[in-house]
Amino acid sequence: MSTPPISPLCKDCSKVLDIDLLLDPNPDNNKGYRPYDTSKILYRFDDTWPELPGFATSSDSGCGLCKLIRDTLASQYPSTEYKGPVTGWVSRSATAIHVEPRKVFDYTVSLLPCSDDDSIPFLRPPLTEVLSSQTLNFTKKSIDHCASTCHPWKPSGSTPTRLLDIGECKANGRIRLIQTEGLPWVKFAALSYCWGNAEDAAYQPKTNSANLSERLSGFGIDAMSPVVRDAIITCEALGMRYLWVDALCILQGKADIADWEVEGQKMNDIFRNAYVTLCPSSSNSCREGFLGQRQLHPGIRVKTPITSNAVFQNESREYSIVPYEIKANSASFMFTFEFTDSKWYSRAWVWEEVNFSARLVIFSPTFVFFRCPEILICENGARNETAVIQKGLGEYHSKRYQEAQAFAFFRKCAESISTLDISFESDRLAAVAGVAKQVAQATGSEYAAGLWVEDVFKDLIFERNTRDKGGLEKYVKSLRDRHLDIGPTWSWPGH
Secondary structure (H helix, E strand, O other): OOOOOEOOOOHHHHHHHOHHHHHOOOOOOOOOEOOOOOOEEEEEEEEEEOOOHHHHHHHHOOOHHHHHHHHHHHHHOOOOOOOEEEEEEEEEOOOOEEEEEEOOOEOOEEEEEEOOOOOOHHHOOOOOEOOOHHHHHHHHHHHHHHHHOOOOOOOOOOOOOEEEEOOOHHHHOEEEEEEOOOOOOOOEEEEOOOOOOHHHHHHOOOOOOOOHHHHHHOEEHHHOOHHHHHHHHHHHHHOOOEEEOHHHHOOOOHHHHHHHHHHHOOHHHHHHHOOEEEEOOOOOOOOOOOOOEOOOOOOEEEEOOOEOOOOOEOOOOEEEEEEOOOHHHOOOOOOOHHHHOOOHHHEHHHHHHHHHOOOEEEEOOOOEEEEOOOOEEEOOOOEEOOOOOOOOHHHHHOOOOOHHHHHHHHHHHHHHHHOOEOOOHHHHHHHOHHHHHHHHHHHOOOEEOOEEHHHHHHHOOOOOOOOOOOHHHHHHHHHHHOOOOOOOOOOHHHO
C-alpha cells in the first residue's frame, strides 16, 4: 500500500502538531492544562451544530485535520435534537487529540496519533487484518512465553468430558466431537463468547442426546455459527488440535439437564485447565465472527514542524492521525475499555471464565490482547504489569490468608457476578460455583446455596443491586417467576 500524501493544515490545526506550544509551561491560551485532566487546550472554536460550517469551510480550503474532525463528529454522533451554536476546544494530551464541542450536550471525539517508527510500537496504527502474520506472531510468542515461564502448563486429570477435534478440518473441512474418557491429557483451547439473545441462541448449533452420535461421527465446519468457525480457524493458526465450546461439548436442552448439571460444575476446572481461552469481545452474539477485516478509518498523514525544544531540536516527524474513541481522556495506550465495555464482558459467566483461565487471547474491535495472571499486553506493544492483574484464586490456599478473608472474597465475587447479565436466573448460583469450590477447599466450611455456614450472619446482610433495570414491576415479576431452587427469599440468590 502506498503512503498517502502529507495533508495541509490550517493555522489553528498547525498548533496541534507544535511541540513547542505543547511543552510550553506558560502558554497564553486558557492557562494551558485543563484542571481535570492532563490535556492542554490548543485552540477554541465557535461553530453551528450539526453542520459545523466553520470546520467545513476550513476543510474545503484544504485542511485535512478540520475535515477529519468534522467527519468524526458526524459519524460518532449522527443524531441529536439540538441545532444551533456551539463552542468548544481542541486539546492535546500524550495519547490523543481531543475535540469537545459544548452547548447543551457533552460530546468528545479523540484522534489518535500513529507512527510507523519501530522505537514507539504502541503508536503504530491498528492493523486491518485481525489474524495478520504480525498479530499471530505476537499471540504465539505471548502464549509460549507464559506457558514456559510465569504460568507453566501442567497436564491435569480434569479434562472436559467432550472436546472438538479439529485436526482434520484444514484438510477436509470436517470436525468431530470426541469423548475424552481414556484419552491422554491433551492441550485444548476453550471459547468464552456471547450466545446473544433468544433468537441468536436458537441459531447456535448445539449438541443433544438426539444428535450426539452424529456429532461423534463428524460434521462440517460450515454447519457452525460464525463465532465458532472463527474460533476453529484461530485454533488451527495457533496449532491447537482440540477446542471446547459449551454449546457443542455439553448436551443442551431440557431432556439433557442431567448432563448440564454435571458439566456445569466443572466449568471452572475447564477454563483453569485450558491451555488458552479465546475471548471474542468484538462479537455480540454467536452470529458474529471476529476475524476478517477491521473497518478502520484511513485517517490523514501529517508532518510536525521543526521544534526548538532541546529534546526534539531540529526534528520533524511524519505520522498518521486516525479517529479513535479514547475513554475519559485516558493517558494510556492499553485501550482495555475495548473489551471491558463490551457485551461479552457484561456476562456473568465471563467473570468465572476470565478469572479462572491461565491465558486469555482477547479479540477486541481494534486490537488483540493477551492476558495471564502476570501481565496484560496489547498487540501494539503496550503492557500492564501492575497488581491490577489478578494473581488467581490459588492464592487463597496460602496460609497467610485467614478464613474470614476467603469468605469476604466470595461475597465480593458474588457481588460482582450479581451485577452482570445472565440468560437464566437459575444459573446465577452455578456462575459462582467455581469460586465457592475454591473457598471451600481453602476453609473447609460448609456451603449451601450461596451461603457459608460459618459466616452466614454476614452473608445475610445484602441489598438489591441494579441488575434489574426494569424497576419495581420487573422486580416483582422476577420474584413470582423465580425457581424455588435458586435460594430462599431471605438470601441474596433469592433476589
